[in-house]
Amino acid sequence: MIRLEKRPEPSRGWTALTPVLAVVLTMIAGGALFALLGKDPFVAMKTIFWDPILGEYAFYYRGQLLVKAAPLVLIAVGLSLGFRAGVWNIGAEGQYIVGALCGGAVGLAFYPAEGWYIFPLMVVAGALGGWLWAMIPGILKTRFNTNEILVSLLLVYVAEQLLAASALRWLKNPEGQGFPGSRNLAQYPAASNPELIAGTGMHWGVVAAMIAVIFAYVLLNRHMTGFHIRLAGQAPRAARFSGVSPSRLVLFCFSVSGALAGLAGLFELTGPAGQISIDFNVGYGFTAIIVAFLGRLHPVGILLAGLLMALTYIGGEAAQSTLGLPAAAIQAFQGMLLFFLLAVDVLINFRVRFGRAMA
Amino acid sequence: MQRRTLLGTAAAAAVLAGANLAVAQDGPLKVGFIFVGPIGDGGWTYEHNQARLAVEEEFGDKVETVYQESVPEGADAERAMTQMALSGAKLIFTTSFGYMDPTINVAAKFPDVKFEHATGFKRTDNVGTYSARFYEGRAIQGHIAGKLTKTNKIGYIGSYPIPEVIRGINSAYIHAKKANPDVEFNVVWAYTWFDPAKEADAATALIEQGNDVILQHTDSTAPQAAAEKAGNVYTFGQASDMAEFAPMPRVSSIIDNWAPYYIERVRAVMDGTWQSDDTWDGIGAGMVKIGEISSAVPEEVKAEALALKDKIASGEYHPFTGPLKKQDGSDWLAEGETADDGTLLGMNFYVEGLTGDIPN
Numbered sequence: 098m099i100r101l102e103k104r105p106e107p108s109r110g111w112t113a114l115t116p117v118l119a120v121v122l123t124m125i126a127g128g129a130l131f132a133l134l135g136k137d138p139f140v141a142m143k144t145i146f147w148d149p150i151l152g153e154y155a156f157y158y159r160g161q162l163l164v165k166a167a168p169l170v171l172i173a174v175g176l177s178l179g180f181r182a183g184v185w186n187i188g189a190e191g192q193y194i195v196g197a198l199c200g201g202a203v204g205l206a207f208y209p210a211e212g213w214y215i216f217p218l219m220v221v222a223g224a225l226g227g228w229l230w231a232m233i234p235g236i237l238k239t240r241f242n243t244n245e246i247l248v249s250l251l252l253v254y255v256a257e258q259l260l261a262a263s264a265l266r267w268l269k270n271p272e273g274q275g276f277p278g279s280r281n282l283a284q285y286p287a288a289s290n291p292e293l294i295a296g297t298g299m300h301w302g303v304v305a306a307m308i309a310v311i312f313a314y315v316l317l318n319r320h321m322t323g324f325h326i327r328l329a330g331q332a333p334r335a336a337r338f339s340g341v342s343p344s345r346l347v348l349f350c351f352s353v354s355g356a357l358a359g360l361a362g363l364f365e366l367t368g369p370a371g372q373i374s375i376d377f378n379v380g381y382g383f384t385a386i387i388v389a390f391l392g393r394l395h396p397v398g399i400l401l402a403g404l405l406m407a408l409t410y411i412g413g414e415a416a417q418s419t420l421g422l423p424a425a426a427i428q429a430f431q432g433m434l435l436f437f438l439l440a441v442d443v444l445i446n447f448r449v450r451f452g453r454a455m456a
Numbered sequence: 457m458q459r460r461t462l463l464g465t466a467a468a469a470a471v472l473a474g475a476n477l478a479v480a481q482d483g484p485l486k487v488g489f490i491f492v493g494p495i496g497d498g499g500w501t502y503e504h505n506q507a508r509l510a511v512e513e514e515f516g517d518k519v520e521t522v523y524q525e526s527v528p529e530g531a532d533a534e535r536a537m538t539q540m541a542l543s544g545a546k547l548i549f550t551t552s553f554g555y556m557d558p559t560i561n562v563a564a565k566f567p568d569v570k571f572e573h574a575t576g577f578k579r580t581d582n583v584g585t586y587s588a589r590f591y592e593g594r595a596i597q598g599h600i601a602g603k604l605t606k607t608n609k610i611g612y613i614g615s616y617p618i619p620e621v622i623r624g625i626n627s628a629y630i631h632a633k634k635a636n637p638d639v640e641f642n643v644v645w646a647y648t649w650f651d652p653a654k655e656a657d658a659a660t661a662l663i664e665q666g667n668d669v670i671l672q673h674t675d676s677t678a679p680q681a682a683a684e685k686a687g688n689v690y691t692f693g694q695a696s697d698m699a700e701f702a703p704m705p706r707v708s709s710i711i712d713n714w715a716p717y718y719i720e721r722v723r724a725v726m727d728g729t730w731q732s733d734d735t736w737d738g739i740g741a742g743m744v745k746i747g748e749i750s751s752a753v754p755e756e757v758k759a760e761a762l763a764l765k766d767k768i769a770s771g772e773y774h775p776f777t778g779p780l781k782k783q784d785g786s787d788w789l790a791e792g793e794t795a796d797d798g799t800l801l802g803m804n805f806y807v808e809g810l811t812g813d814i815p816n
Contacts, residue, residue, distance in 0.1 A: 154542045161535055261647055265617060265815055274577060274802045276618050281557055369531030371557055375616065375647060379528045411535070417524045418540055424494060424526040 101447040111445045116391060116398075119438040120405070126437070127430040136420050144419060145412030145430075158415075160298025162407045164369050168193070168361040170306040170403035172385035174313045175354030177394040181317075182329040184350040188234065188249030189358040190382025191256035192227040196359020197366040198263055199226025201373050204288035205268055205280060215287040220301075220363060227359015228352055230256065235351030239344040245351075257378070264375045283371035290368035302364030306403075309357060313396040322349065358382060387435055409434065485547070485726055487511060488540035489523040490533060492552035493650040499675025499695040500649065500712070501525065504551045504574075507714035514719045518726070529554025537562040541569045547725045549718065550574065552649070553618065559583055570730050572721055575620060577801065579732050586717060589738030590620070591627040591800070592768045593710035594671075595775035596746055596761050597692050598628035600708060601669040602635030603757040604690050611662030612643045613655060613672040613679060617814050619803040621673045626807045627775045628671055631764075633809060641810055642667055652678035663689055680706055690752070697747040708761070709747030716742055736797065739769045776800065781808035 124146075128138030149158035172189045179186050186192075200223030207215045234248035263269075268279040282288045293299045317323035329336040329346055337343065361381065370377060388406050392398030413427035489508050493501035508521050522545065524536045533555050540548055541562065547570045550559045556576040563571045563583045571583040579585055601610050610632060614621050625643060632639045642665065644658045651674070659670050659679035669690045672679050677698050683689035683705035691701070693709025717735065724730040737743035746765055749758045767773035778789030783806040789795060806814060 154539070157538065157542060164531070262815075274619070276553070276577075277616060278554075365531065369534070371530075371561075374529060374554060376529050376554060379530065379532060414524060414532075414536055415539060418488070418522045418536070419543060421522070424524070 098452060100450040101443065102450050104446055104448055107445045112393065115441045115444060116393070116402070116438060118441050118444075119434060122437040122441070123430070123434045126433055130426060130429065131422065134422065134426060136422060141416055141420060141422065144416045146408065148415060149408060149411045156296065158411055160292070160296060161411055162404060163298040163303045164300070165407035165410055166403040167300070167302040167306045168365050168381045169385050169388045169406055170400055171302065171309055171361040171364075172354070172358045172382055173389040173392065173399045173403060174306070174309045174396055175357035176385055177389045177392070177396070177399060178313065178316075178326055179350035179354050180330075180389055181394050182326040182346055182350055183333065184347050185246045186231065186234070186249050186351055186354045187246050187386065188231070188251075188253045188256075188382070189354060189385055190378055190380065191249070191253035192230045192355045192358035193362035193365075193382045194253075194256040194260050194378050195230040195362070196223040196227035196356075197362030197377065198259060198268070198373065199223060199229075199359070200363035201279060201282060201366050202263075202268060204282055204285065204367070207287065208280060208285060211287050213287075216290070216367070219288060219367065220360065223359045223363025223366075224356040225359070227362065228356040231351040231355020231358070232348075235348050235355075238351075239347050245347070253382070260373070260377055261375050264373050264377075268373050270372075277375055279373035281371045282367045283369075288367055290364055300364065300368045302361065302368060305360055305364060306400075310396045310400050317396070326350070358385075391435070391438060406431075484518055484520040485515075485722065486520045486522065486543070486545040487722055488537070488545035488548040489521065490527050490536055490540075490548065490550045490552075490555060491523060491525040492527065492529065492554070493675060494525050495523070497650050497675050498677050498698060501551070501675070502696050503712040504549070504714055507718045508549075510715035511718050511722050515722060515726075519722060527555075530558070534558040534562055537571075538565070541566040545569065547572070547722060547730075553620075570721075570725055570732075579734060581732055584721075584730075584732040584734065586735040586737075587620070588712055588714075588743040589736060590710060590712075590744060591623045591775055592738040593744045593746055594624040594627035595631045595768065596765050597671060597708065597710065598631030598633075599635045599764055600749070600753060600757060600761050601628065601671060601690070601692075602632030602639050603760075604707070604753065605632075605636065605639060605669045607666045607668045608636065608638045608640060609665070609667045610639060610641050610669045610671065611659070611665070611667030612641055613658045613662070613670065613674055614643050614645045615649050615673045616647060617645060619801060622806070622814060623800055623803045624673055625810070626803070629810055630775070630780070630807060635760075643810075643812055645815060646674055648674065650675045652676040655679050656682050659683065660686075677701065693747050699747065702748070703750030703752045706750065707752050708749045711745040711747050713743055713745050739765060740771060782806070783808055783810055 124142055128142060131141040132138045176186055176189055200219040203222040204219045233252060234245045237243040237248055238245040264277045270278055270280045290301050325341045325346060329341055388402045389399060392402035409431050416422045417424060417427060491501045491504060495501055495505040508523060511519060512521055522540060527533050527536045529552060537548055537558060549572045551574045553575045556573060556578055559571050559573045560578050560580060560583060563580055567582055573583055573585050575587045576585050612625055629641050642662060646654050646658050648654055655674045655676050656678040659682035662670055663686045670679050670683055671692060672694045675695055680691050680698055680701040683691045689705055690707050691705045693706050695712050697709045697711050698706050749761060774794040776795035778793040779791045780789040782788050
């Protein structure tokens, strides 16, 4: 007989260990899946987890890991502040899109001028765009007590329509022969966000993600606002008695997460993606929610979780083309990771007991 | 700005240096394919994958093919191509319009690797482009649709309002109108190439509005399934034959047949005769095929459709032959004049008689 016994308080050891355990379980179950598909599970695991870091072409993949992880980490750090305080911004994908559109529009307005000030202006516009889009659910929540989960999520679909209209009409490349899509900003030096050091994948988005991690760490551990955020999440009533304004907290969390998501969109647009196209967004805003929880809402944890997520993407792609694994199998593999993480979370709050209950 | 540009160039050079070291190989020619949808989509990507298999069949152990499916059009596509080039692919087919800039970028870093980009218009020394004259098939489809409709309303599920799709709508409309002067077209834009749920919604909405023939420029069989449920609604297979829905609701189809072209290009790389060029073939060359016209179509309509197909194949008839006017009433083609490829490739207007605006 297996029983679950509630722990008096959450286990710190398991809090740190469960992500590792989840990864190990994912490897076992994923390996079984790949074996059923007729592939050698050990080769598959090596392709996904080992080759991108230390394999033959790692010189290329290591940089790509940073490129892929940067937007995830940047968005997830912002979201984690709100999640800790019980403020649920589910619409980072929309804020990411609107940030990219606003920043991109500023850059395109200057085309073809040259000037050092253009890119910084775009960065500011990107952050403002994301902030603005996040303020809609934020203000509706504080003024009219609407559900921020629904409003922020549904605004993603509005943002996708804005993106389509921009690619087809407002920001369409006048020299694009009628095809949708803006000018390529990565090829417009004053507005581009190239690799800062050749071959490293390091672009301004990566730098911003690292700064965000440090900023969030200091905020949560050394600053009064960080204390309020943690307090509001753990004991909302106590927070109110100690003078935390719920409205201000909601607006603060939405501001930070929206602006960071907008920045992520802008850096992605001007660097790896290059142009505003109908399919510009590929789900970073949603995946970042997984990254935030995988990283235990802790800035350093999020950094590691973002890199791990990027690894499963890049290794997964490599496994597709080198081993002929179907894309769906890779997606199932990534899904398993979240599944196992949630499943083993039970160990943090519960102790597993074998045998009969004594009392 | 100069520093940035310099670093960018250095980055390209560094990757290039690495690449030259890495891609040295012998043995079979490695050919890569980047797919926009899953190979089981039953439409666009399915047919490209069939051609990949045909390449394997043709050359046996002289080729090795690799592919990656459902690759988003953007930064991820660039990585997928780079990864294929690094692992030794010498020829890479990038099979969707949205891969255009990524293909050009990656090709610049791997001058020894040949790239073939479907439906684009940017070419370099090692990037060629190819597409098919689907509008020829649309003419035949339009004719059959015009004859079959009883409500005189034909629904059209557009993907994106780009020239290729607009050409198809125009061609189908012109020939439906010739077959049945009372016909009217209702176009909805799905903004996707492959999304069964969205396509099913679009088809259902069109059917509810009284359209009894549904044409589509999206790749799934969801519209066929919706038509089957509604009964008495006709559809056509898109990109692939979709024969599992024959004889009803699928009455015919436009099939993309990439195999001969892929085999030819692989052979050219093997022989060292590959050169960047632009290929745009139609029914005549066999790149566009018309799927069997099913028993749901009356014999005489079938005969007319096949006659039209033969005239297009032989070059005797061009689907865009004047007199034709644009939607705004201005003249486009005079009596007997045919459209030039440049206009067709950049087509961003409806012909006279079509209602609604192109989202543009």
